[in-house]
Amino acid sequence: MRRDRRQVRLAVPECLAARAMLGAVGRLGRSVRPPAPAPSLPLLLPPARGRKSRHDPPAKSKIGRLRTPTPVDPVEMYLLTERYKSYRQIVRALRLEFMEEIWKKTYEEKYGRLKAIQDAEEHKQLMAWNQAENARQQALRISRFQRQEQEQERLRAQEEMQKAQEMEAFLREKEKEVLQLQEDAKTFITKDNLEEKIEAALNNPQNYNWALTKEGHVIRPPRGT
Numbered sequence: 506m507r508r509d510r511r512q513v514r515l516a517v518p519e520c521l522a523a524r525a526m527l528g529a530v531g532r533l534g535r536s537v538r539p540p541a542p543a544p545s546l547p548l549l550l551p552p553a554r555g556r557k558s559r560h561d562p563p564a565k566s567k568i569g570r571l572r573t574p575t576p577v578d579p580v581e582m583y584l585l586t587e588r589y590k591s592y593r594q595i596v597r598a599l600r601l602e603f604m605e606e607i608w609k610k611t612y613e614e615k616y617g618r619l620k621a622i623q624d625a626e627e628h629k630q631l632m633a634w635n636q637a638e639n640a641r642q643q644a645l646r647i648s649r650f651q652r653q654e655q656e657q658e659r660l661r662a663q664e665e666m667q668k669a670q671e672m673e674a675f676l677r678e679k680e681k682e683v684l685q686l687q688e689d690a691k692t693f694i695t696k697d698n699l700e701e702k703i704e705a706a707l708n709n710p711q712n713y714n715w716a717l718t719k720e721g722h723v724i725r726p727p728r729g730t
Contacts, residue, residue, distance in 0.1 A: 694702050715725045
């Protein structure tokens with residue numbers, strides 16, 4: 506009985522709507538053909554199944570029914586909770602990423618020209634600073650090279666002076682050796698003074714038959730032996 510009442514309640518407004526639509530179509534096409542006569546019987550449409558409204562009373566079979574809670578598996582509940590948490594984090598990160606991209610595009614559209622001018626001015630200032638810094642570094646580099654060259658010249662001159670002093674000392678030493686050799690050459694035995702040296706040796710005999718003790722005393726053989 507309740508279902509028939511709902512069907513009638515749904516059918517009456519639908520019939521009125523159909524009549525209004527047909528009347529509008531007829532008025533639009535009146536200049537072409539005469540309007541069709543309205544149907545004598547109401548237009549019945551198949552009922553649409555829907556949910557109960559909040560004012561409908563509960564069914565007789567469900568009066569006094571107490572719903573048993575659905576059993577929950579703790580492991581499955583934990584897994585689902587963790588998965589939902591991970592899903593919400595991922596979706597939140599994607600949403601923030603998209604929002605940041607939209608904000609960035611909006612900011613570029615609004616302040617893009619001003620930002621370009623500021624960037625160009627900043628680039629110009631940085632290039633000027635870079636050129637000044639390069640010039641300063643070049644001056645310092647040239648000064649350092651000059652100091653290194655002067656230091657190398659000083660070391661080279663000092664080395665040459667040391668070599669000259671060593672060569673002079675070497676020549677003096679060799680000159681002394683030559684003078685000493687010339688002085689010793691006066692006593693050399695030659696063909697010219699061979700007879701004189703023999704006579705001098707015979708006149709002054711030397712006995713080399715002697716020995717030394719551990720204490721350094723000279724022991725000579727007695728004369729006449």
